Amino acid sequence: MDALNNLMYGFGIALEPINIAYVFAGVFAGTIIGMLPGLGPISALALMIPITFSMEPSSGLILMAGVYYGAIFGGSTSSILLNAPGVAGTVATSFDGYPMAKKGQAGKALAIAAYASFIGGTVSVVFLMLVAPLLSKVAVSFGPAEYFALMVLGLTAVVSLSDKSLVKGLIAAVVGVMISIVGIDMQTGTERFTLGSINLLDGIDFLVVALGIFALAEVFYMLLRGGDSKEGPRNAIGSLKLTRSEVGEIAGPVSRSSVLGFFTGVLPGAGATIGSFLGYSMEKKIAKDGDTFGKGNIKGVAAPEAANNAACTGSFVPLLTLGVPGSGTTAVLLGALLVMGVNPGPMMLEQRPDVFWGVVASMYIGNIFLLVLNLPLIPFIAKILDMPKALLLSLILIFCMIGVYGMSFSVFDLLLLLGFGILGLGMRLFGFPAAPLILALILGNIMEESMRRALQISGGDWMTFIDKPISLALLVIAALSLTLPLIKKRRRKA
Amino acid sequence: MTRLNTNQWLALVLALVAAAYIAMAWQIPTFPLPRPVDSDLFPKVLGFTLLLLSVFLFFEKPAPIAGADTIDPNAPRGPLLFTPWARVIVTALAVAAYALLLVPLGFVLASTLLCVGLTTYYGYHRYFVTLATTLGVVLSLYLVMTRVMDVYLPTGVLPF
Numbered sequence: 001m002d003a004l005n006n007l008m009y010g011f012g013i014a015l016e017p018i019n020i021a022y023v024f025a026g027v028f029a030g031t032i033i034g035m036l037p038g039l040g041p042i043s044a045l046a047l048m049i050p051i052t053f054s055m056e057p058s059s060g061l062i063l064m065a066g067v068y069y070g071a072i073f074g075g076s077t078s079s080i081l082l083n084a085p086g087v088a089g090t091v092a093t094s095f096d097g098y099p100m101a102k103k104g105q106a107g108k109a110l111a112i113a114a115y116a117s118f119i120g121g122t123v124s125v126v127f128l129m130l131v132a133p134l135l136s137k138v139a140v141s142f143g144p145a146e147y148f149a150l151m152v153l154g155l156t157a158v159v160s161l162s163d164k165s166l167v168k169g170l171i172a173a174v175v176g177v178m179i180s181i182v183g184i185d186m187q188t189g190t191e192r193f194t195l196g197s198i199n200l201l202d203g204i205d206f207l208v209v210a211l212g213i214f215a216l217a218e219v220f221y222m223l224l225r226g227g228d229s230k231e232g233p234r235n236a237i238g239s240l241k242l243t244r245s246e247v248g249e250i251a252g253p254v255s256r257s258s259v260l261g262f263f264t265g266v267l268p269g270a271g272a273t274i275g276s277f278l279g280y281s282m283e284k285k286i287a288k289d290g291d292t293f294g295k296g297n298i299k300g301v302a303a304p305e306a307a308n309n310a311a312c313t314g315s316f317v318p319l320l321t322l323g324v325p326g327s328g329t330t331a332v333l334l335g336a337l338l339v340m341g342v343n344p345g346p347m348m349l350e351q352r353p354d355v356f357w358g359v360v361a362s363m364y365i366g367n368i369f370l371l372v373l374n375l376p377l378i379p380f381i382a383k384i385l386d387m388p389k390a391l392l393l394s395l396i397l398i399f400c401m402i403g404v405y406g407m408s409f410s411v412f413d414l415l416l417l418l419g420f421g422i423l424g425l426g427m428r429l430f431g432f433p434a435a436p437l438i439l440a441l442i443l444g445n446i447m448e449e450s451m452r453r454a455l456q457i458s459g460g461d462w463m464t465f466i467d468k469p470i471s472l473a474l475l476v477i478a479a480l481s482l483t484l485p486l487i488k489k490r491r492r493k494a
Numbered sequence: 495m496t497r498l499n500t501n502q503w504l505a506l507v508l509a510l511v512a513a514a515y516i517a518m519a520w521q522i523p524t525f526p527l528p529r530p531v532d533s534d535l536f537p538k539v540l541g542f543t544l545l546l547l548s549v550f551l552f553f554e555k556p557a558p559i560a561g562a563d564t565i566d567p568n569a570p571r572g573p574l575l576f577t578p579w580a581r582v583i584v585t586a587l588a589v590a591a592y593a594l595l596l597v598p599l600g601f602v603l604a605s606t607l608l609c610v611g612l613t614t615y616y617g618y619h620r621y622f623v624t625l626a627t628t629l630g631v632v633l634s635l636y637l638v639m640t641r642v643m644d645v646y647l648p649t650g651v652l653p654f
Binding site for chain 2: 050054164165167168170171174175177178181185187188190192193216219220223224225388389390391393394395397398399401402405406409411414415417418421422425430431448451452455456458459460
């Protein structure tokens with residue numbers, strides 16, 4: 001009953017006209033940005049931060065949640081229409097979505113994606129509403145040692161689940177932490193790694209790094225691949241309508257993948273990509289017509305779409321209840337919240353119920369917007385994909401620059417953005433994953449602070465991290481998350 | 495002498511970065527009051543971890559490089575100035591120039607120049623479309639940022 005009352009309270013906030021406008025704007029902008037190949041939810045959220053920092057925190061987060069949803073949905077659109085997933089979370093959608101588009105059923109695939117996203121999103125918001133308060137009650141008992149261990153786990157999980165080299169993932173994470181501690185140490189007032197520059201005294205803003213490593217690096221990468229669009233003319237989108245039997249056919253996959261997606265999203269490091277692949281492969285195994293997956297089976301579009309949207313909502317659970325993001329995207333969201341002066345964590349439900357429940361309610365509304373407004377607009381929005389790449393790349397550059405300058409008014413930060421863009425390109429070319437870096441950048445400072453506070457309390461005794469059962473369990477899981485994939489790899493070789 | 499592979503080159507560079515980082519960590523001054531953990535411990539741990547990881551990387555077999563299949567170094571690309579790498583370098587220089595000229599020229603002028611210039615350089619020659627789209631986006635951004643969000647953007651040589 002409590003949850004229902006709180007949800008009503010949340011709807012009171014989310015249904016304020018200004019917040020409805022933000023949800024719509026967020027979903028719409030997210031869809032457009034997510035649709036552009038290469039620009040995923042991280043870039044979309046990072047580009048939005050300058051717009052949100054002067055807003056009420058609840059409105060800001062409502063807008064960001066809309067952008068997040070929209071970007072995932074937009075990613076599906078480019079997966080289906082171009083076979084060029086805007087985001088990793090929608091790669092699985094392209095397996096059957098693109099073959100459907102080639103058969104002239106793009107409209108149907110998009111409609112399935114929208115319905116599945118809607119149901120996945122809605123089911124998972126119900127779970128979020130029920131699970132989050134329980135988890136935050138447990139998390140209230142967390143001390144600095146447990147938090148430190150939790151953050152270590154968050155980082156190792158993201159590293160171990162990235163499809164690239166484990167060592168390179170760890171290097172990216174270490175570099176992320178190194179960047180995060182540049183500036184004045186808040187506990188002692190000591191300058192660290194500022195190289196004598198006053199511009200670095202306040203540290204390096206995460207937006208500069210996020211936009212550089214993701215958006216700017218993506219522009220460079222697209223230039224390297226060749227600036228001209230080589231895609232041929234696209235088929236007509238076709239009808240958006242589904243028959244009754246098709247609805248019946250996707251009902252099972254959508255509901256199963258919604259639940260699976262949510263719980264995958266809750267796990268640190270997993271999220272939309274893994275959720276969508278799990279959903280897809282589960283349905284492929286279960287389905288009687290599993291052999292037609294990959295050739296334009298509607299269940300192959302429905303399952304990953306329900307799962308990736310559900311996982312997006314699931315990833316809000318650790319962010320909002322523990323204050324620890326489980327993915328690069330939620331790390332950017334955490335950064336945005338910190339900029340707005342909100343500290344997510346177990347106390348957020350009590351201290352800022354308006355933000356928490358406002359966001360939960362806005363997720364329902366965002367899902368409805370995705371379905372009711374975005375779906376009919378898709379044929380028009382898809383025209384953006386026809387925009388010449390040359391013009392698009394130049395405009396992305398302007399968005400990146402204005403995003404950074406509008407936040408810090410510093411020319412130095414613009415040059416730093418360029419530096420991180422080059423670093424991001426290098427990381428991409430040499431196979432270093434970017435998500436661990438951005439997560440470590442956000443967590444680095446908090447991680448160090450937790451570690452030092454834990455040691456302060458224990459009088460410098462390092463055993464404090466092992467003596468506490470929760471901390472020990474989290475550290476053991478963290479160690480396992482790194483070693484198990486290695487052991488499996490060895491066994492496979494042997 | 496055997497040639498080093500990509501990972502080994504990267505490992506050497508990272509080891510040098512780690513060494514420099516550790517050296518800088520040792521120069522962090524000690525806090526006057528005794529504390530269980532001072533400002534220098536965490537950076538030292540990070541430096542040594544990076545050094546250790548670079549050793550692991552040295553011995554890791556390199557996987558195919560991301561995007562190698564899509565970047566064809568031998569493909570004929572026309573004049574040197576229009577090769578993919580030249581495009582990246584010119585764009586990086588344009589971004590640096592934009593950063594330095596943003597305040598003296600102003601947001602609207604600098605952004606329009608950057609956007610029109612790069613779009614033309616990338617090979618799109620419908621000037622009217624480029625100019626109209628650029629001005630539309632830049633002016634909308636400018637108005638939203640300055641009038642709606644109260645964010646100051648440099649006006650530069652233009653009166654607004």
